[in-house]
Amino acid sequence: MTSPALAAVLWDMDGTLVDTxxxxxxxxxxxxxxxxxxxxxxxxxxxxxxxxxxxxxxxxxxxxxxxxxxxxxxxxxxxxxxxxxxGVPFRPGARELLADLKAAGVKTALVTMSMRRMALSVVDLIDFPAFDVVVAGDDVERPKPHPDPYLQAAALLGADIRDTVAIEDSPNGLRSAIASGAVSLGVPLMVPLDGVGAHALWPDLTGRTATDLRALHAAQTQTRPDETRVNR
Missing domain, CATH: 1.10.150.240 (Putative phosphatase; domain 2)
Incomplete structure (x- = not known):
């Protein structure tokens, strides 16, 4: 059976996209x-x-x-x-991966617990239209580690959460991504992520492309039971 395609990549901001x-x-x-x-x-x-x-x-x-x-x-x-x-202190490889996702036509969302005005300020400093959707801390009633921020981002993108990859640098953020049903990718910075339950851990994003994220998503999707897929 063909695995569903990667529909979107959901990015945490502080510590994941930018080293703030x-x-x-x-x-x-x-x-x-x-x-x-x-x-x-x-x-x-x-x-x-x-x-x-x-x-x-x-x-x-x-x-x-x-x-x-x-x-x-x-x-x-x-x-x-x-x-x-x-300026924007991108983490290694983050800007390049984000640009490659946009070139490949993969939808993107910024999912951060920072205030919306800060999230939009960071987005405005990026030199290309980086995100289709921004979900910030003041946009949700229940913050990370609840799944709500990621579920809301997927819904705004019109994507099934299981057809997304969420990238995080913190245990709290990973717990949110895992609980939402997204394929979770940990890229640690300040604190270790071993044992949290991420589907994959990468030391950083240097040299990574949309192809790598598609492969990660496909590998995880193949291990999941065959269920009716719906947009959330």
Whole structure:
């Protein structure tokens, strides 16, 4: 039986498409220290892949007396300020793979827990029309690790989630992708992804093409039971 074709690739943003995790950490530490607290590298790593609301609560626990929305707005503004200075810090191979997917006619979505205004700012800095759909943290009621963000992206693209590959760098993001039913690809950066359950782990995206993602999707699809396929 012929395997269904790869319909779309769903990209996480921070740490997967762009190496912005250090920007978030650079914003968190002085904020905590402003109010007399301390913020360790281990605590910063614990924020990787979290929804911004959860990150804000951890910062509040560390002594930041602001409300959740105020913390999120501050962090977003700080990261955007750094991006405006440095441009888009693509992870190795990410821009090239994204461009190859577009040339091959594969639909793409950005699925991030960052705020929509930040996601759109990153997209606007890319020098070609990179994404068909953007789903951000303020677009969903239940953030990663719930499957909702990926399911919403697939629905907006008109794709069956099982005909997609989701690319992630964090355990939380991978859990979201796996729960959604997408073929999940882990590309670790700050934290290890062993044992999370990804269908595949690649050290980075250097030299990878649409053909590689099609092969990954086909290999996983062949192992799945034959079910009626519907768009979600």
């Amino acid at each position: 995790e250090p920007y978030w950490m650079a914003a968190e530490t002085p904020l905590v220290e402003r109010f007399g607290g301390t913020w360790s590298h281990e605590q910063a790593l614990g924020m990787v892949g979290l929804a911004l609301e959860d990150s804000a609560r951890l910062l509040q626990n560390a002594g930041v007396p602001w409300g959740t929305d105020e913390i999120i707005a501050y962090l977003t503004d700080e990261v955007l300020r750094q991006l405006a200075v440095t």
